[in-house]
Amino acid sequence: MGQYVVGRLAQSVVLLIFVSILTFGLIHVAPGGPAVLLAPGMSGAQIAEAQQSLGLNDPIPVQYVRWLGHLMHGDLGKSYSQGLDVTTLITKRLSVTLQLLFTALALSAIFGILIGVVSAMHRNSLIDHLATGFSFFGMSVPTFWLGLMLIILFSIKLHLLPSSGAQTLGQPATVTDRLEHLLMPAVVLAVANLAQIARYTRSSMIEVLQADYLRTARAKGLREQSVVWRHALRNAMIPVITVIALGIPRMVGGAAITESVFAWPGMGQLAVDSALQRDYPTIMGITMMVSVVVILTNFLTDLSYLLIDPRVKLSRG
Amino acid sequence: MSTTGLAQHEQEQGTSRAALTGERTKRPSVLQRFAENRFALVSAIFLIVVIVAAILAPVIAPYDPTRITIGTELQGPSFKHLLGTDPNGRDVFTRILYGARISLSIGVIAMLISVFVGTTLGAVSGYFSGWVDSLAMRLTDAMLAIPVFFLLLAVLASLGPTVPTIVIAIGLTSWMTTARVVRSEVLRAVNLDYVLAAELLGASRARVIVRHLLPQALPSMLVASTLGVAQAILIASALSYLGVGVQPPTASWGNMLSDAQSYIFSEPMLAIWPGLMILFTVLAFNFIGDALRDALSPYQN
Numbered sequence: 200m201g202q203y204v205v206g207r208l209a210q211s212v213v214l215l216i217f218v219s220i221l222t223f224g225l226i227h228v229a230p231g232g233p234a235v236l237l238a239p240g241m242s243g244a245q246i247a248e249a250q251q252s253l254g255l256n257d258p259i260p261v262q263y264v265r266w267l268g269h270l271m272h273g274d275l276g277k278s279y280s281q282g283l284d285v286t287t288l289i290t291k292r293l294s295v296t297l298q299l300l301f302t303a304l305a306l307s308a309i310f311g312i313l314i315g316v317v318s319a320m321h322r323n324s325l326i327d328h329l330a331t332g333f334s335f336f337g338m339s340v341p342t343f344w345l346g347l348m349l350i351i352l353f354s355i356k357l358h359l360l361p362s363s364g365a366q367t368l369g370q371p372a373t374v375t376d377r378l379e380h381l382l383m384p385a386v387v388l389a390v391a392n393l394a395q396i397a398r399y400t401r402s403s404m405i406e407v408l409q410a411d412y413l414r415t416a417r418a419k420g421l422r423e424q425s426v427v428w429r430h431a432l433r434n435a436m437i438p439v440i441t442v443i444a445l446g447i448p449r450m451v452g453g454a455a456i457t458e459s460v461f462a463w464p465g466m467g468q469l470a471v472d473s474a475l476q477r478d479y480p481t482i483m484g485i486t487m488m489v490s491v492v493v494i495l496t497n498f499l500t501d502l503s504y505l506l507i508d509p510r511v512k513l514s515r516g
Numbered sequence: 517m518s519t520t521g522l523a524q525h526e527q528e529q530g531t532s533r534a535a536l537t538g539e540r541t542k543r544p545s546v547l548q549r550f551a552e553n554r555f556a557l558v559s560a561i562f563l564i565v566v567i568v569a570a571i572l573a574p575v576i577a578p579y580d581p582t583r584i585t586i587g588t589e590l591q592g593p594s595f596k597h598l599l600g601t602d603p604n605g606r607d608v609f610t611r612i613l614y615g616a617r618i619s620l621s622i623g624v625i626a627m628l629i630s631v632f633v634g635t636t637l638g639a640v641s642g643y644f645s646g647w648v649d650s651l652a653m654r655l656t657d658a659m660l661a662i663p664v665f666f667l668l669l670a671v672l673a674s675l676g677p678t679v680p681t682i683v684i685a686i687g688l689t690s691w692m693t694t695a696r697v698v699r700s701e702v703l704r705a706v707n708l709d710y711v712l713a714a715e716l717l718g719a720s721r722a723r724v725i726v727r728h729l730l731p732q733a734l735p736s737m738l739v740a741s742t743l744g745v746a747q748a749i750l751i752a753s754a755l756s757y758l759g760v761g762v763q764p765p766t767a768s769w770g771n772m773l774s775d776a777q778s779y780i781f782s783e784p785m786l787a788i789w790p791g792l793m794i795l796f797t798v799l800a801f802n803f804i805g806d807a808l809r810d811a812l813s814p815y816q817n
Binding site for chain 2: 214217218221222225226227228335336338339340341342343344347348350351355445448449451452453455456459460470471473474475477478479482483485486489490493494497
């Protein structure tokens with residue numbers, strides 16, 4: 200067990216190094232490199248001076264190792280566009296993004312599993328067909344457009360929910376106010392993932408429901424509720440957890456889009472703004488930070504298999 | 517493993533053998549089974565209409581998609597402007613038609629790149645086991661485990677958001693499913709007798725892969741490509757909406773929505789049409805992909 204955990208941890212570190220090389224490399228293949236974009240109005244001499252002081256004249260591997268060194272100490276450099284420490288800039292926004300992300304993750308997992316189980320129990324019924332239709336919609340609808348449509352409906356037409364921000368400005372933040380701001384973005388971010396989870400839960404449940412041990416459970420006289428929710432779901436969950444974990448990297452990308460639609464003051468919005476302004480230190484920092492969160496979540500997911508399924512083999516790793 | 521491969525092989529040979537001996541197979545053809553799925557049929561018709569309209573855009577479209585005209589801003593739907601005009605006085609219907617060209621081309625070309633990369637990696641990794649296989653699969657796992665969308669933002673920020681960059685960037689970050697699927701199909705087929713026979717006859721490795729192994733993976737590749745177009749269109753439209761994709765004045769469904777957002781309070785209808793086009797197009801590709809999967813699966817029904 201200990202060996203497995205250490206092995207998986209090592210894998211995660213390798214993965215992070217891979218991401219860092221990829222991010223750093225991609226930024227530095229840009230024609231002219233990052234320095235030309237410091238400020239469009241600078242003269243040739245100023246650019247040369249700036250390049251010298253930022254160490255941009257050193258060979259790229261040297262720059263990479265220096266960047267990685269700073270990274271280890273939590274120093275992600277200075278933002279080109281805002282002049283602030285990227286680390287400060289990001290940490291302020293990380294928790295705001297995580298709020299959105301985890302609410303959406305919880306919504307999609309809870310309702311996805313619920314819808315999947317109910318459709319599997321009533322296969323080919325009206326509920327099942329509706330659920331399938333909803334899944335296709337969820338997988339096909341552009342996140343940002345769904346957000347815009349909900350804003351039109353709930354904010355502009357019905358005046359029920361606020362259209363942007365994480366709280367009403369100029370007011371002390373109350374819990375209701377925060378929840379009202381959180382609801383639409385969280386639902387929008389959850390939909391695609393929810394659809395995916397519902398589909399996998401359904402097919403996994405259908406497979407498990409045909410298993411012999413469930414017939415035994417029924418023959419024993421257990422109530423159907425207990426058979427489905429306690430015996431079948433536990434086994435059907437294993438592939439579903441994989442799907443939930445696999446969905447996280449995509450959900451993080453979705454968060455960037457959702458934050459832009461709802462002006463949610465998180466990291467995703469900052470990433471998009473930085474991309475538009477070619478603020479490389481910020482975008483590299485965010486990519487790294489987000490990758491750490493995602494890879495950590497994957498690591499924890501793998502550990503959760505140990506809890507949910509005692510048969511999982513720990514030989515590899 | 518080998519029995520499933522055999523069954524699939526026989527199923528694929530079924531038609532030709534039936535044709536030779538003159539007997540009719542009881543199993544309906546793939547096309548018939550596909551056509552039984554009404555959603556897929558409607559989707560196919562819808563896509564054909566959209567594709568034809570996109571190709572014929574210069575003929576059908578009543579106006580210039582990019583020229584800004586003064587005095588015709590933000591008009592409602594009329595016979596002159598079927599879907600009204602945008603804040604720059606341009607005809608929305610015209611821009612949707614031209615947007616279809618960009619959005620569909622990006623989707624299809626990005627998919628071709630991702631299928632090419634995925635198939636190559638998957639086939640090589642399935643055929644040569646050992647370190648080549650582990651390396652390719654670790655790379656696939658890595659690409660699946662990282663938030664690719666941020667990488668796309670970084671790439672487009674540094675290389676600039678031109679259409680070729682967008683297409684290549686999306687293609688190179690979405691090949692993972694294809695690689696996994698192709699690898700497993702190749703693994704399934706690589707030990708079959710006819711592959712061994714080809715190897716014994718002295719066929720080169722490249723020939724064995726291309727002529728004998730990849731045809732086995734073709735059905736799965738077809739499904740993966742159809743779903744791949746849907747994904748690519750979604751990602752490209754999101755990037756364009758965020759401003760790091762297709763740049764104005766070129767019309768794409770995504771950047772039309774980003775224009776529309778500034779007017780969402782006064783002109784909500786502007787945001788509806790491009791979004792519906794994305795939704796229906798992506799939905800159509802997803803329905804077709806799903807129906808193909810069912811129709812091509814030898815064990816259905």
